[in-house]
Amino acid sequence: MILSVRNLFLVIFVPIIILLTGCRLERIEIRPASPTTPKLTLSSGNEQAFVAVGYLPDGSSRVLTDADLTLNNWKTSDDNKGYFNKPGILTGGNASGEVVIFVRKFGVTSNKLNITIEPVVKEINVSSTYVSVPKGLTQNLSATATYSDGSVSDSVSWTSNDKDIISVSEAGEIKGLQEGEATVTVQIDNVRKIVNVDVTPALITKIEVKPIPVIIEDA
Structure with a gap:
């Protein structure tokens, strides 16, 4: 019997107490979980944690935990740019640009970031x-980088690992300097691709024929 009364209290009265407490919220403020965050930027695919603080009519406040705010309470203006897959954890989407985040609980809407x-x-x-x-000749390469939002760029860097064997220009022109690999x-940024280069023996590019002088002596 005691157990039944206790279960009844947990099932019926505890949710009512939580509901009444939540309804007393005057305002909610959200901010980055790390106070050292220099600016509100987030790279696509990365995560940023935020916290929500609830303010009550008596002037007191407390951090709202996952027990207070579910995933559905955390909102974004564009899920393609940013979305919450865990309460308070924003993930950068594939689309770039600005996204607005906020919390809504018991009819109270937080500040917007x-x-x-x-x-x-x-x-x-x-x-x-x-x-x-071939040694002494050149070969031109091109490269493009594709970003998470679908944009492309050809602003890549080119670097030779052995400048005695090959040289490479900023435009991707490779020149064979001596035989070898x-x-x-x-x-670009932290993404790279390797090009293997084989410098072969020099080719004959020109054959020049010179006449041999002929001297004819008088008989």
């Missing part, structure tokens, strides 16, 4: 990942 979602490089596409170039690293 503008978060800038920055695109990240997903992959680099190079015209060829293997190059065979080397690699070129194509990079």
Whole structure:
């Protein structure tokens, strides 16, 4: 009998107490969980934690926990730019730009924060990942980087791992300096792709024939 009364109290009265307490909220304020966050930006695919503080009519306040706020209480203006998959944890979406986040609980709407979602490089596409170039000649390559929001850029860097064997220009022109194997690293941000280069023996590019002088002596 005692157990039944206790269960009845938990099932009926505890939710009522929580509901009444929640309805007394005057306002809710959300902010980044880390006070050292320099600016409200988030890269696509990354996460940022936020906390919500509830203020009561008597002037007191407390941090609202997951028991107070469910996932449905955390809102964004555009799920393509940012979304909550856990209470208070914002994940940057694939679309770049500004997204607004806020909390709504018992008819009380929190302050709104503008978060800038920055695109990240997903992959680099190079015209060829293997190059065979004769010593003394050049080979041109091109590369484009694709971002999470679908945009592309050709502002990549080109670096030779052995400048005695090959040189590479900022535009992706590879020149064979001496026979051997080397690699070129194509990079933007923290994404890179490797191009293998084989410098082969020099080719004959020109044959010049010169006449031999003929001397004819008088008989």
